[in-house]
Amino acid sequence: MSAGPRKLRPLMPTWRAVLAIAWKDVRAELRGRELVSAMLLFTLITVLVFSLALELDANARRDAAAGVLWVTVAFAGILGLGRSLSAEYDRGSLDALLLAPIARSALFFGKLVGNLLFVLITALLLLVLLSVLFNLALVQPLLVLVVLLGCIGFTTSGTLIASMSVHARAREALLPVLLLPVALPVLIAAVRASGAIINDLPSDDWLPWLELLAAADVLFLAAAVALFDYVVEE
Amino acid sequence: MTYSARRTRWLRALTAAALVLFVLALLMDFLYVGPEKEQGEAQRIFYVHLGSFLGAFISFGVSVLTGVMYLLRRDARWDVLSLSGVEMGLGFSGITILTGMAWAKPIWQTWWTWEPRLTSVAIMWLAYAAYMMLRAGIEDPEQRQRFAAVYSVLAFGSVVFTIIIVRVRPDTIHPVIAGPTQADPTGSFEVTGRIRDTLLFNLFVFAVITVALLWHRVRLENLARLVEQRKLQALTGHWGD
Numbered sequence: 001m002s003a004g005p006r007k008l009r010p011l012m013p014t015w016r017a018v019l020a021i022a023w024k025d026v027r028a029e030l031r032g033r034e035l036v037s038a039m040l041l042f043t044l045i046t047v048l049v050f051s052l053a054l055e056l057d058a059n060a061r062r063d064a065a066a067g068v069l070w071v072t073v074a075f076a077g078i079l080g081l082g083r084s085l086s087a088e089y090d091r092g093s094l095d096a097l098l099l100a101p102i103a104r105s106a107l108f109f110g111k112l113v114g115n116l117l118f119v120l121i122t123a124l125l126l127l128v129l130l131s132v133l134f135n136l137a138l139v140q141p142l143l144v145l146v147v148l149l150g151c152i153g154f155t156t157s158g159t160l161i162a163s164m165s166v167h168a169r170a171r172e173a174l175l176p177v178l179l180l181p182v183a184l185p186v187l188i189a190a191v192r193a194s195g196a197i198i199n200d201l202p203s204d205d206w207l208p209w210l211e212l213l214a215a216a217d218v219l220f221l222a223a224a225v226a227l228f229d230y231v232v233e234e
Numbered sequence: 235m236t237y238s239a240r241r242t243r244w245l246r247a248l249t250a251a252a253l254v255l256f257v258l259a260l261l262m263d264f265l266y267v268g269p270e271k272e273q274g275e276a277q278r279i280f281y282v283h284l285g286s287f288l289g290a291f292i293s294f295g296v297s298v299l300t301g302v303m304y305l306l307r308r309d310a311r312w313d314v315l316s317l318s319g320v321e322m323g324l325g326f327s328g329i330t331i332l333t334g335m336a337w338a339k340p341i342w343q344t345w346w347t348w349e350p351r352l353t354s355v356a357i358m359w360l361a362y363a364a365y366m367m368l369r370a371g372i373e374d375p376e377q378r379q380r381f382a383a384v385y386s387v388l389a390f391g392s393v394v395f396t397i398i399i400v401r402v403r404p405d406t407i408h409p410v411i412a413g414p415t416q417a418d419p420t421g422s423f424e425v426t427g428r429i430r431d432t433l434l435f436n437l438f439v440f441a442v443i444t445v446a447l448l449w450h451r452v453r454l455e456n457l458a459r460l461v462e463q464r465k466l467q468a469l470t471g472h473w474g475d
Contacts, residue, residue: 157388160384160388161385161388164368164381164384164385165368165371167372167374167377167381168368168371168372169371169372169373170371171371174367174368174371177364177367178364178367178368178385180360181357181358181360181364181389181392182361182388182389182391182392184357184392185357185391185395188353219391223387223388223391227384227387227388230305230380230383230384231381231384233380
């Protein structure tokens, strides 16, 4: 090996490294079943608490559905994101991943794809659950699109911030405090778009929010790619 | 590191100037401009409201620029400036929110309403409060500075969001002084000559106050870190440099 600092060329193409890391998380989840099951149970309990706390009639359910949907996704997502990163940290496998001859952005996107998959599964099942319990037709293409875009923005900022908060004392308490103010523009846009779609409003009422959501996703992805290198450099 | 007498004199002069200017600005707010013709005395708080927001904007701007500089250069002095910027910004935006509430009570008949700009400024304040939590939670100094710099970039998004929100959301009731507004704001007023003079002077004064306070805060942080260093040296018995 030649002397002096030389940038090592990644041994495999980035997309394969991304898929390998995401697949590792999926396999670990299929064997352990601790992440998604915890998120799903939490989701179920949260919806029950909302129903009890709000004592909703048919009209109120229609108005509250978007808020219940996104508050539940956000909290369940925080639960899953924190767990996903702290598992790597506690087992020391984060160091092993950092030693791997792959680009740092591949590591970020690998974790992001895995996390996004888990949050999306939870959110889509929540849509079904709310459709049944709130007696609303929520499983419709537009709403699924909003859920997809909202989950991308939330999970992108969440993966970046969870990789920092995992090093902190009281990390479980710190993650929501750090993540929610940053992710709020995404959550607000997602709630407004979902609310308008659930209430069958014309496209003027949800299209601007959908565009804002897509723009925020692009911005968050760009910011996360630029900043992730600085988060994991030891 | 010790501070030269010369720099200390400069800082003292700036501090004295800031104090005198602030008194002058208050005199202008209370005596030079008359009561506004629709809002009366309540409108006088506007000068401190916008002035303190300028202070917050400068401070948060300093924090994000120096945060980026820290990531590029890894010099702890950039981190000191970034931290000082966030603390100043939290204080100034706190004043902006409180003075806004005091104004909103007589004009909007409520202390607080969930209106786009009020919501976004609350988010902004919370994001920077979270920055302080992040710093407090990380033990390793190098890691703390690095993460803080990364988060200062993320948090600045909420500042940009606060500034543009009233210009893109048509349903805001918050008045906009400069630039286009599509809104139907409640509590707008006509900017007369005296109001403009007072406003510009207040903005200038708040900029001076911000610079003076930032300077003091940076100096305090440097001295605090020096004390930490000396304590460590005393404990380990190494006096090194």
